[in-house]
Amino acid sequence: MAAARQPRSRTDLTPSQTVLAACLIESGYTRKPDESRRGTPAYKKGWEVRLVLKDHDEADFIKDCLIQAGMRPGKRFTKHGMIVQPVYGRSAVEAFLGWEKRLATAPAA
Numbered sequence: 677m678a679a680a681r682q683p684r685s686r687t688d689l690t691p692s693q694t695v696l697a698a699c700l701i702e703s704g705y706t707r708k709p710d711e712s713r714r715g716t717p718a719y720k721k722g723w724e725v726r727l728v729l730k731d732h733d734e735a736d737f738i739k740d741c742l743i744q745a746g747m748r749p750g751k752r753f754t755k756h757g758m759i760v761q762p763v764y765g766r767s768a769v770e771a772f773l774g775w776e777k778r779l780a781t782a783p784a785a
Contacts, residue, residue, distance in 0.1 A: 692744040697775035703728040706769050723766040729759040
């Protein structure tokens with residue numbers, strides 16, 4: 677007898693991915709390099725997701741979700757009194773944008 681499969685959401689995202697996509701939609705943003713400025717000595721911008729969070733409890737929860745989703749969270753920092761949890765790398769940006777798109781286009785339950 678085959679083991680029963682866990683039902684997945686209509687978006688086919690894990691719970692952690694759903695939380696992270698919702699966080700990006702609500703209060704996050706992505707940063708991509710400006711190819712026209714690459715190679716200049718002062719330009720050091722790379723691929724990055726920034727999740728802007730209200731407090732340390734939320735930041736701890738999001739960090740756990742990132743780890744469960746297979747991401748490697750960067751070091752948190754504060755900006756304008758808010759906590760920012762960065763995730764670096766092109767693959768992270770592409771994953772988040774894919775999750776965001778799937779969550780936004782999912783049919784209502």
